[in-house]
Amino acid sequence: MLAATLPLAVSAALVLYIRARYRGVRLRSAAPAPLERTPGVKTMSELMGLLKEVPFRTRVPTRLATAGYLLLDAVPAALNSMRATAGLVYPYPDVFEPVVVESQDGTPVCGLLAMQPHVDARPALVVVHGLFGSKNSYGMQQLALKAYYEWGFHVCALDLRNFGDSSRFSEAPTSWGYRESDDVSAAAEYLESMPHVSTVGVCGVSMGAASALLAAGRSKLDRPLSGGVVALNGYADAERELEFVCSTPGLSPDAAGVWLLFRVLLAAKTLLGGPRLFTDLRAYNREVTAQYYELAERDIFARASAVKAVGEVEVPCLIIHAIDDRVVPVDEAYDLLAAAMDNPMVDSLIVPTGGHGLYQMTSPGWFYRVLETFFTYWAEFGPPPGQRAGQSGSESSGTHGNPNN
Numbered sequence: 001m002l003a004a005t006l007p008l009a010v011s012a013a014l015v016l017y018i019r020a021r022y023r024g025v026r027l028r029s030a031a032p033a034p035l036e037r038t039p040g041v042k043t044m045s046e047l048m049g050l051l052k053e054v055p056f057r058t059r060v061p062t063r064l065a066t067a068g069y070l071l072l073d074a075v076p077a078a079l080n081s082m083r084a085t086a087g088l089v090y091p092y093p094d095v096f097e098p099v100v101v102e103s104q105d106g107t108p109v110c111g112l113l114a115m116q117p118h119v120d121a122r123p124a125l126v127v128v129h130g131l132f133g134s135k136n137s138y139g140m141q142q143l144a145l146k147a148y149y150e151w152g153f154h155v156c157a158l159d160l161r162n163f164g165d166s167s168r169f170s171e172a173p174t175s176w177g178y179r180e181s182d183d184v185s186a187a188a189e190y191l192e193s194m195p196h197v198s199t200v201g202v203c204g205v206s207m208g209a210a211s212a213l214l215a216a217g218r219s220k221l222d223r224p225l226s227g228g229v230v231a232l233n234g235y236a237d238a239e240r241e242l243e244f245v246c247s248t249p250g251l252s253p254d255a256a257g258v259w260l261l262f263r264v265l266l267a268a269k270t271l272l273g274g275p276r277l278f279t280d281l282r283a284y285n286r287e288v289t290a291q292y293y294e295l296a297e298r299d300i301f302a303r304a305s306a307v308k309a310v311g312e313v314e315v316p317c318l319i320i321h322a323i324d325d326r327v328v329p330v331d332e333a334y335d336l337l338a339a340a341m342d343n344p345m346v347d348s349l350i351v352p353t354g355g356h357g358l359y360q361m362t363s364p365g366w367f368y369r370v371l372e373t374f375f376t377y378w379a380e381f382g383p384p385p386g387q388r389a390g391q392s393g394s395e396s397s398g399t400h401g402n403p404n405n
Contacts, residue, residue: 007074014138019093047373048347051374056363059364062354069358080132080136083167086136092112095114096113096148099111103185109160110166110168111158114156115194120196121380123381124153128158128202128203129204130205131176151375171292172292173289173292175289175300176242178300181212183211184211185218185224199379200226201227201378202225203230203371205233206235206327206357208234209231212231212234213229216309219314227379228318231320232357234328234333237305241328244329257326266281266284307336310343310346311340313343321348322350322352322356322357
């Protein structure tokens with residue numbers, strides 16, 4: 001009874017806290033102070049020098065952080081399995097308005113968009129979840145709220161296809177980053193179309209990180225991801241990662257936990273909202289994903305593998321990975337870096353602890369400082385072209401009038 005009721009009690013308490021915490025909060029009206037940097041062209045090497053000065057400290061052990069993550073997101077993950085209840089837990093403040101954008105293959109994807117109510121142009125950040133997550137995962141929500149209220153960014157919290165609110169509008173299944181990269185690109189292009197958005201950046205975790213890197217591979221230097229990409233614990237090879245989480249775990253308790261978790265989440269997702277019950281991601285890929293997109297399995301995996309994109313990326317990309325990640329091994333990050341060895345726009349921070357993207361719990365001070373420094377470095381602040389003086393950002397945003405919405 002305790003195992004069943006404790007996550008529910010924690011989620012209910014956090015819902016009340018979020019509503020109270022962000023009621024009437026003042027926004028950051030001024031642009032952040034410029035970083036101490038040499039004048040001239042911005043470079044990844046200069047930025048990495050700034051990032052490496054941020055001290056890395058572990059406040060919470062990874063195992064404890066993993067238990068905390070399961071406690072915080074058990075209820076949202078369960079509700080996210082059903083279309084009728086997806087996104088009910090951890091609601092966003094009212095300033096975040098629902099938007100629907102059309103992905104490049106015609107699939108509608110949903111998100112919540114909050115625009116800064118100022119007349120000057122501001123950078124935008126797209127927050128992207130991982131497999132079996134959603135924009136309403138606690139970690140995704142906290143990152144979105146911090147970027148909006150403390151960094152002064154426009155923020156779009158995105159639900160990739162087949163998850164969260166996006167699952168209500170389409171039958172499109174998960175494709176491990178292949179078509180999800182189109183979802184990320186569509187959201188970035190939608191934000192870029194607004195006159196008071198200066199630059200667009202993306203922060204993605206796990207499958208969301210792979211999707212963001214694939215989208216970055218298609219983005220040119222000046223659009224639409226000129227604000228940079230941070231990939232948290234993403235994988236290089238989609239097929240290898242799928243085999244890793246599906247393989248028989250042996251005697252390792254960590255591997256057994258990962259194996260069981262993915263089977264339970266897939267079973268809940270397909271039983272409550274899918275075509276039929278699946279417990280193996282490989283079978284799901286063969287019988288659902290490949291059939292829906294009319295591609296061979298090897299083609300799905302090839303198009304979902306970020307290792308093929310990072311070598312040609314023209315926008316700044318930062319890969320963050322923890323050595324003790326038991327879901328996506330750190331070797332995936334090393335393979336990404338090897339593929340981008342000659343690309344000056346790709347760099348990394350490999351840290352000793354943090355598990356599978358649990359930095360908000362293990363090292364929150366370091367994590368938020370690194371992300372704010374990265375996105376602020378590439379951001380642009382200033383008056384939008386053609387906007388009349390005195391016109392408010394909220395009135396000129398055209399959120400619901402934009403033809404791409």
